[in-house]
Amino acid sequence: MASRRSGGPKYDPADYIVPPSLKNGHSDRIQFRAQSTMARALKLIAGSKVFPFGTDQDVARWCLKFGLEHLEKMEPQLEGLKTVLGQQRLANELLKDELYRYSFMEMFTNLRNAVAQHIAQGEQQEARQLVEKTLDMIIAMPTEPEREGRWRERYLRQFDEFSYLLGGKSK
Numbered sequence: 300m301a302s303r304r305s306g307g308p309k310y311d312p313a314d315y316i317v318p319p320s321l322k323n324g325h326s327d328r329i330q331f332r333a334q335s336t337m338a339r340a341l342k343l344i345a346g347s348k349v350f351p352f353g354t355d356q357d358v359a360r361w362c363l364k365f366g367l368e369h370l371e372k373m374e375p376q377l378e379g380l381k382t383v384l385g386q387q388r389l390a391n392e393l394l395k396d397e398l399y400r401y402s403f404m405e406m407f408t409n410l411r412n413a414v415a416q417h418i419a420q421g422e423q424q425e426a427r428q429l430v431e432k433t434l435d436m437i438i439a440m441p442t443e444p445e446r447e448g449r450w451r452e453r454y455l456r457q458f459d460e461f462s463y464l465l466g467g468k469s470k
Contacts, residue, residue, distance in 0.1 A: 311447070312351035317360040318394050329363075364391075399450060407457055414461065423464075430464045 320326035341355035341362075352358045364387070371380050410433055417426035437458060440451040 310350055313395050313399070315351050315357070315361055316395055316398065317357070317364045317391065319356070319360065321390050322394060322397075403450070403453065403457075406454075410461070414464070427464045430461045433461075434458060434465070 338355070341358045344350060344358045345352045345355045350358075352361070367380075367384060371377070371384050375381065410429070413429055414426045417423070417429065437451065437454045440447065440454065442448040442451060
């Protein structure tokens with residue numbers, strides 16, 4: 300989870316991503332009856348925006364994932380469960396990595412476009428201010444855990460392409 304001291308969100312959305320299908324689109328529909336209070340709780344949690352869930356289905360997938368992992372810890376010798384959940388964890392990690400990479404590329408594409416528009420309109424100061432704000436936000440990214448720290452370093456390395464707007468200094 301993201302640190303509140305880092306100025307980031309209270310909860311790291313990456314810790315709550317449980318995609319509804321694998322990259323190749325494979326998924327199974329699970330339907331079951333549940334107490335109405337559980338259904339209301341899922342909707343309440345999703346609607347609260349306290350946690351980074353978009354829908355009650357997102358909350359249910361997250362609960363199912365962690366419930367299965369809890370059962371695995373209780374009975375690690377249960378035949379096949381460790382393999383299936385290991386496959387699921389691997390698939391989720393790959394999807395999270397893809398999400399991080401897409402977000403990284405999209406952010407720099409958007410920044411490049413915004414800076415180019417400002418410069419084309421003769422708004423060098425606005426371009427510089429946007430780049431400075433962006434750098435401040437990148438510097439505020441968490442350095443821990445290791446995964447987040449690596450992404451912060453990647454953002455800083457990529458950010459060097461904008462150092463000309465800051466008089467050659469970027470970090």
